[in-house]
Amino acid sequence: MPAEVLARAVRESSRRAATSPDVLSDVRCSLCSAPVPSGMLEEGVDQQFCCHSCRGAFAVLNACTLPGVDSTEVPASVFASFDEPEFHALHVRPPSEGSPLRSVDLLLENVTCASCVWPLERLPQMIAGVTEARMDLRQNTLSVTWDSSRVALSAIAAMLQRIGHRCHPAQGREAAQVRRAEDRAMLVRLAIAGALSGNIMMIAFAIYGGVLNNSLDEYHTVFRWLSMLLGVWSLVGPGRVFFSRAWSALRTRRMNLDLPICIALVVGGVSGVVNTVLNRGELYFDSLSMLVFLLLVGRYVQHRQQRWATDSLELLFSLMPRSARRIDVENGVEVARELPAERLQVGDIVEVVAGESIPADGIIERGTSDLDLSVLTGESMPAHAATGTAVHAGTVNLTSTIRVRATATGADTRAARLMKLVEDAAARRPAITKFTDRAGERFVVGIALLGIVTAIIWSFIDPSAALDHTTALLIVTCPCALGFAAPMVSAIAIGRGARRGILVKGGDVLETLSRPGLMLLDKTGTLTQGRAAVQAWVGDDDALSLAAALERHSVHPIARAIMAFAEARPINATTKVIAPIVHRARHTVGGGLEGNINDHVVLVGSPEFVAASLDAGLSATSPVRDANIARFAAEGLTPVVVAVDGIVRGVLGLGDALRDDARTSIDALRAQGWAIGILSGDHPAVVARVAGQLGLDVANCRGGMSPEDKAAFVRDAIQRANTRATAAQPAAPVVMVGDGVNDAAALSTASVGIAVHGGAEASLAAADVYLARPGLSPILELLAAGRGALTGVKATLWASLAYNLLAAAFAVVGIINPIVAAIFMPFSSITVLTIAFVWKTFPRELPEQQSSRSLASPRSDVATPSDSPVLAGATA
């Protein structure tokens, strides 16, 4: 099956590149002896591994724990929900009717290469009770069949966790089954079209042979009838899809490329049937059936490529936690019970430990903590929450365990309502008129005119031949090469994009991005890193190292930022606190830390907290520091005061640092003619500071925007662009780039929505493009690829147009016949296909620092400590 081989080759190349990110080293894997990619090398460790699975398998086989296998990170209780009846009702089914066994599809994280198949299929089967484990590398799912009376599913999940693959129930099984049926139907259509086309070609050989030998006899008629039967089968069988699509386009009064193709198919088919019955004239069934086959091949390859991108995104959705820990009171005793978040009801009490996201909207019943609201509001600094504070589903609890009484669950939560907004916006978005469809429109007009001209000319010269020549013209000028090549160009571009960590959901996205327009970016997590970092420090190094030593006892994002800042600073060795001994470290939620280090009393926290702790009060002791606090506040930074032995020794200014490549990327975008704006939920002063740093026009930079405001702003921008559009100059695209739930509605409203690395589930669902690589520079590659893809499609258009004009000239002068058409068709297709393959979209070579975990879990960059230097450390 050539199409299958082609599709595989395109996808294989992208998968290989996505999973073997960089140069292989000389070191061999301790488990499987495969070369270790240099990105996986670890210094100072005896065991080296080529992939995550090998590392995990080694740990299991040696019953030891290695660094990098996060077996301790997730508590076993997470998998307790896997044994709940609710979970089984949703995700588990018997492998066959009446079987006592159970079967489930699990989505696995960290599946990076083909070597993962061995441990993932073999190790679970070592658990007594597991009968089968089969991996699907394409979808990263493991299908497990087990005997539920002998082993619990949670034990299997914990086993997979131990070898380094966290698992999740595969979501949307119904949708997956529908798509699988669709894939299979496409493949069947392709098979039938291919077989028919091949056989008609054989018959055509016989017919042409007879024509050339002038030995027309009874067999000639037999072959003509056979050719007609198979040809009609090809048109009404596999070819039916073109008719139905052209019809649906006509009904909505739009043009697309299927229309001129259908004209050729209908004219060729009808005249062929008539000619066969009357036993006169030419048949074009060999060309028509090959046309059907090639067009189906093009569409199949594009479909497979887009499906791969969609599947990868679906994996990311499923990585989100969907379980909740409900506290039930049974016989006066509190019992914690894991259950799917959808099962929560209003009034339930839910426990949320530090690091987890809140499963429902509600009110804090007990406990105080700091919450990361950035997903919902775009606010970069954690917000303090205490008993009685209203909290929203999706926000992350950062510091300590809280209990929440649910006031809205499931579809009623604010996050779910925002998703509804996303769906509405997506439904309202008008379909983009693709370049190929516009070209198809012109083709229809052009072909019709040529047909009329040919008919008129020949009715003067030889009225009996007029119909034949007009028919021949309509068949040979069919834009089949374009219909074949345009999906190929975008399929190849999408494949190359995927291996560079840019997942594109559809080919028309690339086309839309080929012209500059307005690009609106979210601030938190998009332009900035989405986490607190020290931006300014006034004070002495001694105090800073004491503060860092104290902060070592906290997991708060501010504490991590201070530690990272202190470590990155070249601190004088004499002033560095060597092996600090910390006593009595106390943490006041929403305030700060207090502790004794090497006989010093150290306070780190908000000005209010430090002032309250120091008897003398802050302003009385240090007017200079006061001025700095005011200055930081004016710049949009959060002041953190460091006091040692009752004296204020320094002030830190914390803010959200710009991404390393933000400035260069924005400058490059502006050089390409894009207008840049910021839409943020954060405080306008913070937005103004970032806009100032990037030198942006303030007109398009807005702070304090709600998700609805953002969507409305995007809608207005699109309307403005549309009113300026003319027929020759289509509307400039309005692109939204964002990462949070608060951006989702704007992402789906925009001409193209781009979700950046680490984005939340909602933004992935709403966006057309997902950047699996951190930073903004992939956007530049995406835009370059968009321009490349459009010029590629145009080049194929010109090539196929040249062939068509030549063929039309032949037809008009009347020297075309089925043999010429049969030679023309594959030649034009091959030319155009070659152009599609060599055309430059995404560069072929990989960027230098390709992340090996390009499809790693979203928001993973939030959880890990800072790995990039802090920008703009304006020290006084």
Added chain:
Amino acid sequence: MSVIYIALPVTALLAISAVWAFIAFVKRGEYDDLDTPPVRMLHDDLPSNLRK
């Protein structure tokens, strides 16, 4: 040349059975995952004492 009246149905039957076989394999899901089976075939068999 009248042998063609025998040869044609025979070849048609062959072609139809090949297409039918392909469709049957597609429906059995043999083409759903093209990445894992080629890898799976490379795995060593389990030692006989571990086989269930």
